[in-house]
Structures are given as C-alpha cells and as structure tokens.
Amino acid sequence: EKASSPKSDKSRAARLMWNTAIETTGVGSREAIEKVIPYVDTVLLDIKHMDGEQHKKFTGVSNDLVIKNAPEICKISNTVIRVPVIPGFNYSVEDIKAIAEFARTLVGIRTIHLLPYHSFGENKYGLLGQDYTLKQIKPLAPEDLEECKAVVESYGFQCIIGG
16 A cells, blocks of 8 residues: 555545644754644744743743744745743734744745733643742733734734734
C-alpha cells in the first residue's frame, strides 16, 4: 500500500470537509515543523514579544525559535498571529507595533488576534500546586485594546480582539 503524504491526507480531510488547526508558540525543531505543519490547514501562532530579554523574563524561554520558525510555518500553512496582551509585559503601542512590523515580514499573514489578558487559568495553577504569579495584574476588557487594534490595522492587517 502506498504511504500517505501531507498532500493526500490534506485532500482527504478536505473531501470530508474537516478543517485542521493547531495553536503553537512555534518553539520546536525544524524537523517537527516539517512533519506536522503540512497536515494543518490553519496555524494559530503565538507571538508574545519581540524583545528577547523581555520574552525570556516573562515566559522562561527565549523567543529565538519563535522568530526563526515563524517564516517557515507561514510558508507551509495559513497562519494567524495571536498576541496574548498582558499589562506590564506587552500592553503598549510600541510592543504591538514591533509585533506588527515583524508580522509584515511574514508570507501570507492577513490577520492578527489581540487576546486581552484574563485570569481564567489562575485556578489551574492552584490545582497543580503552582503559584500564580500574575495575581496583581488587572484583566483587560476588549475595549482596552482599541488603540492597539488601530496600530495593527495601520499595518494593513485585519485585527480581531479576542479570537
């Protein structure tokens, strides 16, 4: 029997009217990207911060792989950039502008989602016996991101608050 390929599997999913999507930080090996992304119709790619030091300070990992892998991911699959917007981390016009400038260098990006910070996950940390370190941060309402949305749209992208 003939081995399946990403193209044949994708067309089979299309015939069945299935849409496949994945949400990722983009942190992974090139081999993993080449094995997984061709099977996906849409990639929801988190871009949290363009400043490497800020990214590492708040996430615990460098953004080097995110920046390196984003162009490759965008070449393979329809990609939507998602930005979790967090006060004290990336909730500024300058930070959102830097992300939009980076997105402009990527092939096929048409949409950027701005995701207002919320504390819905706080309970999960407690259940895992971990400390939720963002307790002092006030959640954002969608209307808090209107100025950031205007920045994204000024770069020619469709911008959705939430997503």
